[in-house]
Amino acid sequence: MRSRFDEQLARLNSEMIAMGALCEEAIALATKTIGEDRGDIRKEVIRISGELDQKERDVEALCLKLLLQQQPVARDLRQISAALKMITDMERIGDQAEDIAEITAYLGGYQGRETEQIQAMAAEAIGMVTDSVDAFVRRDMALAQAVLDHDDIVDGYFTKVKQSLIAMIAQNGDVGEYPLDLLMIAKYFERIGDHATNIAEWVIFSITGVHKDSEL
Amino acid sequence: MKPIITAKDLCLWYGSAQALDHITLDIPENSITALIGPSGCGKSTFLKTLNRMNDLVEGVKITGTVTYAGKDVFATDVNQLRKEVGMVFQKPNPFPMSIYDNVAYGPRTHGITAKKDLDQIVEQALRDAAIWDEVKDRLKKNALGLSGGQQQRLCIARALAVAPKVLLMDEPTSALDPISTSRIEELVTQLKDRYTIIMVTHNMQQAVRVSDYTAFFLLGELVEFGATESLFSQPVDRRTEDYITGRFG
Numbered sequence: 001m002r003s004r005f006d007e008q009l010a011r012l013n014s015e016m017i018a019m020g021a022l023c024e025e026a027i028a029l030a031t032k033t034i035g036e037d038r039g040d041i042r043k044e045v046i047r048i049s050g051e052l053d054q055k056e057r058d059v060e061a062l063c064l065k066l067l068l069q070q071q072p073v074a075r076d077l078r079q080i081s082a083a084l085k086m087i088t089d090m091e092r093i094g095d096q097a098e099d100i101a102e103i104t105a106y107l108g109g110y111q112g113r114e115t116e117q118i119q120a121m122a123a124e125a126i127g128m129v130t131d132s133v134d135a136f137v138r139r140d141m142a143l144a145q146a147v148l149d150h151d152d153i154v155d156g157y158f159t160k161v162k163q164s165l166i167a168m169i170a171q172n173g174d175v176g177e178y179p180l181d182l183l184m185i186a187k188y189f190e191r192i193g194d195h196a197t198n199i200a201e202w203v204i205f206s207i208t209g210v211h212k213d214s215e216l
Numbered sequence: 217m218k219p220i221i222t223a224k225d226l227c228l229w230y231g232s233a234q235a236l237d238h239i240t241l242d243i244p245e246n247s248i249t250a251l252i253g254p255s256g257c258g259k260s261t262f263l264k265t266l267n268r269m270n271d272l273v274e275g276v277k278i279t280g281t282v283t284y285a286g287k288d289v290f291a292t293d294v295n296q297l298r299k300e301v302g303m304v305f306q307k308p309n310p311f312p313m314s315i316y317d318n319v320a321y322g323p324r325t326h327g328i329t330a331k332k333d334l335d336q337i338v339e340q341a342l343r344d345a346a347i348w349d350e351v352k353d354r355l356k357k358n359a360l361g362l363s364g365g366q367q368q369r370l371c372i373a374r375a376l377a378v379a380p381k382v383l384l385m386d387e388p389t390s391a392l393d394p395i396s397t398s399r400i401e402e403l404v405t406q407l408k409d410r411y412t413i414i415m416v417t418h419n420m421q422q423a424v425r426v427s428d429y430t431a432f433f434l435l436g437e438l439v440e441f442g443a444t445e446s447l448f449s450q451p452v453d454r455r456t457e458d459y460i461t462g463r464f465g
Contacts (some may be wrong), residue, residue: 002462071421073448073460209450 005070012062012083013137019055019090020133022048024126026097027192031122033101034185037109045101052094056087075206082206086136089195093129096188096195103181114164114182121157121189124150128196136203144207147200154193161186217244220382220412221266221301225280228261228270235261237436238280243382243429248404248413250423250444253433254459259416262433263384266414267301268294284382299326302375306387308367310359310374315342315351318359318370322378337377345373346403365396372403376411383407385415389422401426420460424448432456 026048029041063084066072072080107115128147135144165179205211219242228236236258243249251259264270268289271278282289289297299322310318319338328334338355342348347369351362359370368388375383385404389397404413404426417423423430424444431441432453440447440456451457458464 005462070462073420073424074451074457076461077449 002070005066005072005076008062008066008070009076009079012059012066012080015055015059015062016083016086016133017137019052019059019087020129022052022055023090023093023097023129023133026052026094027100027122027126027129030097030100030104031119031126033104034107034115034118034122035109035111037105037107039105042101042105046098049094049098052091056091059083059087078206078209082136082202085202086199089198093192093195096192100185100188103185106177106181110178112168114161114168114179117157117161117164118182118186118189121154121161121186124154124157125189125192125196128154128193129199132196132199132203135200136206139203139207141204141207144200144203147196151193151197154190158186158190217242217247219243220245220285221414222283223262223265223280224282226262226265226282227279228258228265229277230273231275235436236265239438241431241438241441243412243414245412246408246410247428248408248415248426249429249431250427251414251416251431251433252418252420252423252460253439254464255418257433258436259431259433260386263386263414263416266382266384267298267303269303299378300380301382301384302378302380304368304371304375304383304385304388307391308364308371310362310367310370312358312360314356315359315362315370316355319373319377322374326378338373341373341377342370344376344407345369346399346406347373363396365392365399368392368396368400369403372400376407380411382412382414385413387416387418390418397422420448432459434459 026045029045029048032038033041033045063080066080070076128150131143131150132147134140135147162183165183168175169179201212221243223239223241226236226239227234239258239262251263253259261270265278265282266284266289270276271290272294278290284292284297284301289301311321313321316338319341320334323334323337328337339348339352342351347366350366351357351370359367362370368391372383372388388404389400392400401422404415407413408428415427427444429442430444430447432439432447432451432455434455440451440453442452447456448460451460
């Protein structure tokens with residue numbers, strides 16, 4: 001029964017996986033431009049961000065088509081409405097990776113303790129994005145919960161980067177715009193962690209029917 | 217929620233075939249309850265049992281109890297019961313007589329003969345069924361000249377004319393176009409302030425749109441009963457989930 005609908009839902013899942021993979025790639029490439037001044041990689045991040053914009057529209061159209069044609073209820077409705085919410089966060093992740101890549105153009109390949117911390121922070125944020133999308137596709141409650149728990153680690157890194165930057169300014173007043181640029185980059189990664197958290201919250205909704213915010 | 221109809225351990229057999237299997241269910245007053253389930257699941261049989269439309273059929277055996285307003289329906293006079301628990305069928309079935317006489321038929325059989333009283337009852341019932349404005353100028357015309365949607369609203373008016381407390385509806389919109397369907401749905405929603413409505417429907421979206429409570433029947437059993445919103449968003453039983461999401465049935 002409903003094999004066509006099941007195929008469409010499977011297609012929705014693969015589109016979500018593809019979007020998740022693009023997010024990871026965008027963040028990973030943007031992170032690469034922190035230590036190396038690479039215009040080619042920067043261009044690639046911008047391209048991927050554009051692709052994510054397009055994917056968001058495609059998945060949105062697919063979800064609206066499913067709502068219209070299949071009039072889903074229960075688990076199917078939750079899966080489709082969660083996907084509709086998640087793609088907005090994924091598209092924002094792409095934008096933020098692009099913002100990071102644009103700022104790193106002013107760093108000129110600067111490397112230091114702060115950039116190492118930011119790179120570690122980026123690795124955590126990428127992990128959160130991967131896990132949140134995996135949790136959606138596999139309907140894995142424990143993995144979604146792990147993403148929520150992980151956000152504290154990313155937030156912790158942000159505090160560390162901030163402290164390092166304060167120390168940087170204290171040691172040398174002539175550092176120019178570096179600390180500000182690095183702080184913005186760190187803030188973007190912290191926001192990416194928040195987006196992954198949002199995604200994980202919608203995953204939990206798609207499994208349980210209860211969104212964290214509605215429990216308040 | 218105060219129940220107006222209560223079924224307890226209700227079993228029903230047509231000959232040797234069991235159609236209802238230990239149904240225990242409270243129907244809340246002044247609300248709309250949808251009965252859903254695949255064909256042959258017992259939902260229509262259950263509906264008909266509530267105003268005794270099948271216990272007089274030959275070969276039918278019933279055990280368990282059904283009470284209406286605390287009274288055993290099987291010990292109640294059938295005419296009195298059906299006055300309080302009215303029925304609207306799947307296919308509009310106006311009598312081949314005038315619109316007025318269709319609506320006045322029930323009150324007349326219950327002894328109301330004064331024209332003034334009948335006029336008042338007919339107008340009120342037609343107004344309550346949201347068809348008064350469409351027929352007020354042709355009350356003496358034959359009801360069979362009305363459209364399908366109008367005929368169904370006339371049948372609802374006819375049921376309302378005897379001032380029932382409960383309206384049973386067996387797929388009341390399945391023979392109607394979408395506009396007539398939405399008028400009936402609108403009407404049913406307005407009527408629940410004054411009546412209790414129990415509706416069999418094959419249209420899941422209709423159950424979601426209209427009803428407050430939903431009962432899911434399968435193979436003569438009541439699988440799940442609950443608030444419509446929660447049954448359609450987080451069904452408890454896997455069979456309910458599979459049915460409402462179209463995985464079987």
